[in-house]
Amino acid sequence: MINELVIGHADARLVAQAILDAAGTKNKPIAVAVVDNRGDVVYLTRQDGTSAVDVRNAERKAYTAAFIGRDTALWRQQIAHDGRTVADWSDANTTTLHGGWTLRRQSQVIGGIGVAGTGDEDRDEQLALKGAEAAAQISVDEWLTKRDPRIIRDR
Amino acid sequence: MFQRESIGIEEAEKARDSILGALTNTDNPIALVIADDRGVPVLLYREDGAPARMLRRARAKAYTSANLGVNTVDFRDNEIKAKNRTLNDWGDPMITSLQGGIAIRNNGNVVGGISMSGNTTIRDEALAQIGLDAMGLK
Numbered sequence: 001m002i003n004e005l006v007i008g009h010a011d012a013r014l015v016a017q018a019i020l021d022a023a024g025t026k027n028k029p030i031a032v033a034v035v036d037n038r039g040d041v042v043y044l045t046r047q048d049g050t051s052a053v054d055v056r057n058a059e060r061k062a063y064t065a066a067f068i069g070r071d072t073a074l075w076r077q078q079i080a081h082d083g084r085t086v087a088d089w090s091d092a093n094t095t096t097l098h099g100g101w102t103l104r105r106q107s108q109v110i111g112g113i114g115v116a117g118t119g120d121e122d123r124d125e126q127l128a129l130k131g132a133e134a135a136a137q138i139s140v141d142e143w144l145t146k147r148d149p150r151i152i153r154d155r
Numbered sequence: 156m157f158q159r160e161s162i163g164i165e166e167a168e169k170a171r172d173s174i175l176g177a178l179t180n181t182d183n184p185i186a187l188v189i190a191d192d193r194g195v196p197v198l199l200y201r202e203d204g205a206p207a208r209m210l211r212r213a214r215a216k217a218y219t220s221a222n223l224g225v226n227t228v229d230f231r232d233n234e235i236k237a238k239n240r241t242l243n244d245w246g247d248p249m250i251t252s253l254q255g256g257i258a259i260r261n262n263g264n265v266v267g268g269i270s271m272s273g274n275t276t277i278r279d280e281a282l283a284q285i286g287l288d289a290m291g292l293k
Contacts, residue, residue: 008203033199040207044199048163052195 006036007103007111011138012043018134019115019127020047030117030127031058037109039063039093047117054117061100061128062114063093069109072100073125099124101132105139161192162259162267162290170269170286171198177285185273185282186210192266194218194249205273213272216256216279218249221268227256228280255279261292 007015012034019032029047031054036042039062046055064072068089076096079085086094098121103111113131115124167189174187184204189197194217201210216227223230231252234240242250254276259267269286271279 009201010203036207038207040201041199041210042201044196045164045167046197048165052193055195 004037005105005108005110007034007042007135009042011135012111014138015113015131015135016043016045019113019131020045022130023047023118023127027118027123027127029054030115030124031055032127032131033058033062033114034131035059035062035066035112035114037066037111039067039112042111050117057095057097057116058099058114060093060095060114061097061116061124062112063100064095064112065100065102065114066109066112067091068094069102071102071125072096073098073122075100097121097124099128101125101128103132103135159192160261160264160266162189162197162261162292164197166259166267166290166292167198169289169291171200173289174271174282174286177282182278182282183273184209185271186213187286188213188217188268188270189286190214190217190221190268190270192221194221194268197267202273209272212251212253213255213270215249215251216253216270216272217268219251219268220256220258220270221265222247223250224258224265226258226280227252227270228254228276255283257283257287259287259290259292266292 015034016032023030029049031046031050033044034042061072068075099115101113113128115128118124170189184202186205186209187200191197219227235252256270258265259269269283271282
């Protein structure tokens with residue numbers, strides 16, 4: 001038997017909200033997708049005015065980050081280095097557009113984040129990173145509440 | 156030139172919160188989809204334990220309601236069963252006749268679709284209706 005760590009809906013909402021908060025209102029409207037470790041959507045939201053293609057690309061970026069297990073920017077470099085293209089994966093959901101970020105815990109992929117819509121794929125990636133930071137903070141908060149409260153040398 | 160009206164994230168979040176507030180311990184983990192007037196998702200939500208196929212079903216229901224402007228149960232009864240048609244007649248793989256998708260209207264115009272999956276289709280539709288009511292549209 002195996003056990004998989006998977007991002008849940010409560011954390012996914014926190015991640016999405018952190019990205020929307022970081023985006024503010026100065027960007028073009030964005031779409032944010034958070035998927036589980038298999039690339040299936042857990043939470044997707046968008047700001048008013050986001051185009052349909054950005055909604056689709058946010059999900060594709062998140063899917064790629066989780067399913068391939070690489071941040072999409074890194075994956076682009078990797079397959080270019082290997083002389084391949086996205087088409088080699090025979091999966092229309094995969095993309096190398098920047099803005100897909102892989103979420104990991106304990107060396108396992110637990111999900112992916114995708115951001116699209118700012119008009120600048122590197123800005124999309126920066127915002128996705130804000131979500132990943134929020135996800136990391138969640139685990140820190142969990143550790144702080146669940147840890148043994150005694151001082152380490154007294155344990 | 157003409158203008159199309161569509162729901163935005165504000166209405167979608169009202170619906171989301173009312174549905175989540177209406178869930179009981181006897182409900183299965185749910186998938187919720189709220190789509191704009193063209194069936195493009197405004198908000199997707201899948202609870203822990205809800206299989207991914209539930210979200211696919213819910214997407215299809217919301218897409219169908221928004222694009223055809225009907226509740227999926229009425230589509231099933233009036234357009235498919237009553238006229239002896241099949242889903243293939245529409246030539247669109249996203250069209251479904253599963254109950255649980257409701258067209259969102261404002262002043263008589265279709266402005267989106269809302270749908271649920273995870274429970275019985277009747278319960279799915281009842282929960283979607285709770286979300287629709289919470290949007291406060293005319």
